[in-house]
Amino acid sequence: MEKKNGQIRIGFYICHCGSNIASMVDVAKVSEYAASLPNVVVSKDYKYMCSDPGQEMIINDIKENNLTRVVVAACSPFLHENTFRNATFQGGLNQFYFQMVNTREHNAWVHLEAMATTEKALDLVRAAIYRVAEHKPLERKKVPIHPDVLVLGGGIAGIHSALTLANAGKKVYLVEREPTIGGHMAMFDKTFPTLDCAACILTPKMSAVKNHPNIVLWTYAEIVGLDGFVGSYKAKIKHKPRYIIEELCVGCNDCIEACVYKEARFLDEFNQGLSKRKPVYMPFPQATPQIVLIDPETCIHFKSAKCSQTCVTSCERNAVDLQQQPRFEEIEVGTVIVATGFKPVDARKVPYYGYGNFPGVYTALEVERLINASGPTQGEVVLRDGSHPKTIGIVHCVGSRDKHTNQWCSRVCCLYSVKLAHLLKEHTGADIYNFYIDMRTPGKMMEEFYNRIAEEGMKFIRGRVADIYPDRDDPQRKRLIVKAEDTLIQEIIKIPVDMVVLSTGLEPREDAQEVRRMLNITCSTEGFYIERHPKLAPVNTFTDGIFLAGCCQGPKDIPDTVAQAGAAAAEVLALIDKGYIEIEPNTAYINEEECSGCKSCVPLCPYTAISYIEEKKKAFINEALCKGCGTCVAACPSGSIIQNLFEDEEIFSEIEGILNFRNIQREMSYA
Amino acid sequence: MSEKPKIALYWCASCGGCEESVVDLAEDILFVVDNVDIVLWPVGLDFKKKDVEAMPDGSIVASLINGAIRTTEQEEMARMLRRKSQVVIAYGACAQLGGIPGLANQFSLETILKFVYEEAPSVVNELKTRPLERFKDNGRTTELPGLWNVVRTLDQVIDVEYYIPGCPPSPKLLKEAVLALLSGHLPPVGTVLAPDIALCEECSKKDTKPTDLKFESFKRTHLWEVDPEKCLLSQGFLCMGPATRSGCGALCVEGNMPCTGCYGPTSRVRDQGAKFLSSISSSIGADSVEDIDKILVGIPDPVGTFYRYGLPGSMLKRKVVL
Ligand SMILES: Cc1cc2nc3c(=O)[nH]c(=O)nc-3n(C[C@H](O)[C@H](O)[C@H](O)COP(=O)(O)OP(=O)(O)OC[C@H]3O[C@@H](n4cnc5c(N)ncnc54)[C@H](O)[C@@H]3O)c2cc1C
Ligand code: SF4
Ligand code: SF4
Numbered sequence: 005m006e007k008k009n010g011q012i013r014i015g016f017y018i019c020h021c022g023s024n025i026a027s028m029v030d031v032a033k034v035s036e037y038a039a040s041l042p043n044v045v046v047s048k049d050y051k052y053m054c055s056d057p058g059q060e061m062i063i064n065d066i067k068e069n070n071l072t073r074v075v076v077a078a079c080s081p082f083l084h085e086n087t088f089r090n091a092t093f094q095g096g097l098n099q100f101y102f103q104m105v106n107t108r109e110h111n112a113w114v115h116l117e118a119m120a121t122t123e124k125a126l127d128l129v130r131a132a133i134y135r136v137a138e139h140k141p142l143e144r145k146k147v148p149i150h151p152d153v154l155v156l157g158g159g160i161a162g163i164h165s166a167l168t169l170a171n172a173g174k175k176v177y178l179v180e181r182e183p184t185i186g187g188h189m190a191m192f193d194k195t196f197p198t199l200d201c202a203a204c205i206l207t208p209k210m211s212a213v214k215n216h217p218n219i220v221l222w223t224y225a226e227i228v229g230l231d232g233f234v235g236s237y238k239a240k241i242k243h244k245p246r247y248i249i250e251e252l253c254v255g256c257n258d259c260i261e262a263c264v265y266k267e268a269r270f271l272d273e274f275n276q277g278l279s280k281r282k283p284v285y286m287p288f289p290q291a292t293p294q295i296v297l298i299d300p301e302t303c304i305h306f307k308s309a310k311c312s313q314t315c316v317t318s319c320e321r322n323a324v325d326l327q328q329q330p331r332f333e334e335i336e337v338g339t340v341i342v343a344t345g346f347k348p349v350d351a352r353k354v355p356y357y358g359y360g361n362f363p364g365v366y367t368a369l370e371v372e373r374l375i376n377a378s379g380p381t382q383g384e385v386v387l388r389d390g391s392h393p394k395t396i397g398i399v400h401c402v403g404s405r406d407k408h409t410n411q412w413c414s415r416v417c418c419l420y421s422v423k424l425a426h427l428l429k430e431h432t433g434a435d436i437y438n439f440y441i442d443m444r445t446p447g448k449m450m451e452e453f454y455n456r457i458a459e460e461g462m463k464f465i466r467g468r469v470a471d472i473y474p475d476r477d478d479p480q481r482k483r484l485i486v487k488a489e490d491t492l493i494q495e496i497i498k499i500p501v502d503m504v505v506l507s508t509g510l511e512p513r514e515d516a517q518e519v520r521r522m523l524n525i526t527c528s529t530e531g532f533y534i535e536r537h538p539k540l541a542p543v544n545t546f547t548d549g550i551f552l553a554g555c556c557q558g559p560k561d562i563p564d565t566v567a568q569a570g571a572a573a574a575e576v577l578a579l580i581d582k583g584y585i586e587i588e589p590n591t592a593y594i595n596e597e598e599c600s601g602c603k604s605c606v607p608l609c610p611y612t613a614i615s616y617i618e619e620k621k622k623a624f625i626n627e628a629l630c631k632g633c634g635t636c637v638a639a640c641p642s643g644s645i646i647q648n649l650f651e652d653e654e655i656f657s658e659i660e661g662i663l664n665f666r667n668i669q670r671e672m673s674y675a
Numbered sequence: 676m677s678e679k680p681k682i683a684l685y686w687c688a689s690c691g692g693c694e695e696s697v698v699d700l701a702e703d704i705l706f707v708v709d710n711v712d713i714v715l716w717p718v719g720l721d722f723k724k725k726d727v728e729a730m731p732d733g734s735i736v737a738s739l740i741n742g743a744i745r746t747t748e749q750e751e752m753a754r755m756l757r758r759k760s761q762v763v764i765a766y767g768a769c770a771q772l773g774g775i776p777g778l779a780n781q782f783s784l785e786t787i788l789k790f791v792y793e794e795a796p797s798v799v800n801e802l803k804t805r806p807l808e809r810f811k812d813n814g815r816t817t818e819l820p821g822l823w824n825v826v827r828t829l830d831q832v833i834d835v836e837y838y839i840p841g842c843p844p845s846p847k848l849l850k851e852a853v854l855a856l857l858s859g860h861l862p863p864v865g866t867v868l869a870p871d872i873a874l875c876e877e878c879s880k881k882d883t884k885p886t887d888l889k890f891e892s893f894k895r896t897h898l899w900e901v902d903p904e905k906c907l908l909s910q911g912f913l914c915m916g917p918a919t920r921s922g923c924g925a926l927c928v929e930g931n932m933p934c935t936g937c938y939g940p941t942s943r944v945r946d947q948g949a950k951f952l953s954s955i956s957s958s959i960g961a962d963s964v965e966d967i968d969k970i971l972v973g974i975p976d977p978v979g980t981f982y983r984y985g986l987p988g989s990m991l992k993r994k995v996v997l
Contacts, residue, residue, distance in 0.1 A: 597872070598871065598872060598941070598943065599872075600872050600873035600874065600875040600876040600916075600917065600921070601875055601876065601881060602873060602875040602881075602884070602916070602917035603884050603885070603886045603888070604888070604917055604954050604957070604958065606886040606887070607886060607887040607888065607889070607958065608957050608958065616886050621881065621882075635957065638953050638954075638957065639953060639954045639957035639958070640950075640954065641873065641917035641918035641944075641950055641951050641954040642872070642873035642917060642918060642940070642941045642943065642944065642950075643940070643941055643943030643944035643950060644873075644941070644943060652943075652945070656945075
């Protein structure tokens, strides 16, 4: 690396990040070392580079010292690259005359030995200083944004996002996989902490979605492909056959009446199998849209083709179509909100709680239906054997906080257990025991809610339930024993109960990984989608233009879900109302005169940005589609594809910088 | 009469093909002889080293030196010609990039000598005699040039103004270079005097190359029949065309032999072998390590395939520990 005759004048800054960096890296030493490197004319360390005075320092130094390049060693570029690019720009330089060194996440936070950490900082800093000398001025390009929005999932999260956007005048496609919107919330009777009726809040919102002129509601539909980029996505939607012509059905239910099955015989999904339905059915009375569907798994016509098809003849509007096929549709949108929710842990995963074996064991969701005024028993708590429970045990943390199932706390189970305790008490007058590990009631009004319910005479036993088994003293063997160690009195206790409620935790949907791959977003190992930054960008994903809302991002209650849904809608609105998006200039381009038309690059681009122009016999990159992944650049055999910010000279000088460690004096003294 | 510009032609570690290419100028050679004075050309004309040594420094307009540098003598001659010449042109793949002789950089000098003088199947040398650099007999001393441990390109030994690529260069490039020299319209120093675009550009099979090529196996030409109509790479023959400078007139590929890369990389590529390897591996149609291994069976000699003409001039230069 030679001195560039004073044309390149670099300002270098290393941030202490409070003590985050400075406690592990000798920042004064790094700044002193950087000052000795070629082309560096200013070298400083400062407590918080990202603060106003830190940025001011860069801006003033550029002006006073005629700097032409800036290097900041601080945190991840992810956090503050834009901050410092902006300061570089404020100082009068092109913002891409800037390079960032990550001395925090890549250095101070991951090493234990201060001496080595400082040495690594010297190497990283040298690489950046060598590299930045080769930087070229670049401009961000603006591309228009498609104003329509796709919302995936019609739970409370999707509903709230869709309505917020539609009320702001945006066109929304709401795609729900089930035949009705509503998600889990539609199954609840009342919700904590206010104990207000879930239906009273939710059903008006559901019908608002249905009737909103700006919302295209597609139920029983799924996304099967997503192409493109922020501002211009193409989504492929599959409409599953309902065997009912949606436009014609008015939800009169005549066909259900007319079905050759006189009795409902098949387990009703919405009621968690606690009631029966026919092959042609309405998911639940308030289902939205009010359109029936036929389940081919149970319909005689689909099983044997030997049905008199009374449903078809009964429909005056000719809405029944047993020949219906899946239909595919492509839509263009600029942004996507993912609100696909959660699934409760399968209670069978904890076999010693006996779910599926002992009829007296219920999941919380089943109980939500049992106590629901519009549930299978109109709110009367009748057990599977027809009896009414006098003692009930509620087991917290089923499938949560346990390394055999899920490690995490599902956040809502303690509270909905308290809610169910209250409601069960109200409906049955039974004695209620709550078995908990810790009572977790964070959030506004939650502890108050717990205290209030606790005063209603519930019993709270602190201890993880070890076993549930039939009571040998009960001649009918219907009663169950809940065995746990009460850790407060350090005694094993065994409580006989008539009904057990398993408070199952929340986990990602089964197809979370597939959906994630299709949308090109990231998820944690357990399967919840990852936000871009927990504090700075909590509803963004790492893919621009795709946002998260609700439990697909992690367990949470309805208030938090709705808050997040609103935030996601606001982020989308901010993008749409700006009208355009600026794309990072780190895209690749082909020099036409240099391309031999060998076509090596064409199939490689993961974003299909490259096409082969037959007339010219040359390849061409659509810069709006290019994400700057560099695949084609590495693959172009004649070096004719260039990527901005990653040109050969930039990368080679960086490598040269990293490898040029022999010149440093390695012995450093530490006081 | 000797107002004509002086030209020297010299050979170092090379096969003689480059000399042939001068003769291949055919009738154009008359034009060359008419317009320049050849002051040194060991293959063609009987000038001695001392003749050139006697000339003033800088009096030769251009020296065209072919072959890589392996011996002390080659180095000495290259330095001498450098002093005497205004312009030095590295002529042919060996001078430019190291060429076929450069493949020797995979082995130590001792390994090479041992093989050549003792182990090669055709050698009978019970006394294990090796050539000596100096031999005295009857008071007279005979000397042979020494061998360096590695093969170097010409510009790793002396400054070079221009390069004419190829194994050997096409007569067309030579003629154009001579014309440029005579006219004095010379490109910037360091230029390779050939088109700066890859070979596919001038290949007649290019249109048949698909845009979704995936390699499931690599074929070698002596084992498979070549479809003369179709892009060779798309048939699985490792054609280096996409990674190789054009200018040869696509001679090999038109003769249904895959390009082996002798014109070297374009100006935008620092390491032709690495670049082509990077390109090829991007398009391997394999899902597992086993699949990859199966595909790699088709490339038994990767260095000889990807670095056939360019090992000393590449970023690798030689095996790290010889
Ligand atoms: C038993 C129980 C009781 C609870 N009680 C309370 C309470 O009283 N108060 C409270 O605040 N919270 C409560 N919660 C938490 C509450 O259920 C959640 O906060 C809320 O339902 C989250 O809404 P959501 O829209 O994110 O997810 P969901 O309600 O799960 O909705 C997601 C929707 O997306 C659809 N979907 C999924 N995948 C796709 C796809 N690929 N394409 C299209 N659509 C898709 C689903 O069919 C579903 O309709 C309770 C949870 C449980 C388990
Ligand atoms: S760098 Fe090349 S391969 Fe990568 S996105 Fe851009 S055009 Fe496609
Ligand atoms: S790869 Fe070889 S055969 Fe195919 S188009 Fe290029 S030069 Fe021609």
